[in-house]
Amino acid sequence: IEEGRAVEGRNFSANLGIGYGAVDETIEGIRAIYDLRQLFILCSLTPGFMLMSIGVAGAMHVLRNYMWGVEVKLLRHFGRGIAMHWYKFLPVFTVGGLLSTSAGYSLIEVLKREAVYGSAGAGYFVWTVVSFLALFFFAMFLFIYLPMAVAYKFKAKDLLKNTFVMGLIVFVTTLILVIILGGIPLIAIASDIVMYLI
Numbered sequence: 001i002e003e004g005r006a007v008e009g010r011n012f013s014a015n016l017g018i019g020y021g022a023v024d025e026t027i028e029g030i031r032a033i034y035d036l037r038q039l040f041i042l043c044s045l046t047p048g049f050m051l052m053s054i055g056v057a058g059a060m061h062v063l064r065n066y067m068w069g070v071e072v073k074l075l076r077h078f079g080r081g082i083a084m085h086w087y088k089f090l091p092v093f094t095v096g097g098l099l100s101t102s103a104g105y106s107l108i109e110v111l112k113r114e115a116v117y118g119s120a121g122a123g124y125f126v127w128t129v130v131s132f133l134a135l136f137f138f139a140m141f142l143f144i145y146l147p148m149a150v151a152y153k154f155k156a157k158d159l160l161k162n163t164f165v166m167g168l169i170v171f172v173t174t175l176i177l178v179i180i181l182g183g184i185p186l187i188a189i190a191s192d193i194v195m196y197l198i
Contacts, residue, residue, distance in 0.1 A: 034116075038105050041104040041105050045097050045101040050097060054086055056093070061085060061150050062081060063147075089146075092142070092145060103131035103135045107131075140171075141163060143174050143177060143178065144174065148163055
């Protein structure tokens with residue numbers, strides 16, 4: 001809807017032989033759509049990750065209790081998990097939100113420059129690749145960090161250090177898990193059937 005409003009009133013018929021004297025605003029319309037998508041990413045991803053961190057703190061506490069065989073009272077333990085662990089999750093998920101914002105914004109910038117100018121500079125491609133690689137390694141970091149944050153009482157420095165050490169020890173396993181668990185949903189979303197269902 002917003003993308004429709006962004007190009008509303010623009011003229012896209014100058015090259016069709018009708019509307020003599022009109023200025024073709026196709027490029028401006030394309031740029032407006034991409035700008036709107038970038039604005040959405042800037043305004044939503046990092047705050048969304050920060051908000052998600054609160055829920056993940058509660059959910060990980062509940063999962064920990066299930067794994068330990070503790071009788072779980074879902075709402076009570078979820079709330080207790082938020083109260084006990086939010087400060088461990090919020091900074092980490094904020095970094096994840098910033099990495100996601102960088103990756104999404106840079107990808108759309110490349111697509112916009114390809115559509116508007118015909119090519120994007122090498123710097124934009126490097127920015128995109130580096131951002132997605134950083135996001136990928138951040139996902140690997142989360143696989144170790146999340147359970148460790150709720151299972152052990154470490155100081156922040158020790159928690160980060162132990163996460164990195166454990167990540168190096170099980171690097172290949174974590175790499176495979178991130179590829180499988182991250183790749184399958186992306187492939188599914190890319191298929192037409194899943195898009196129609198969504």
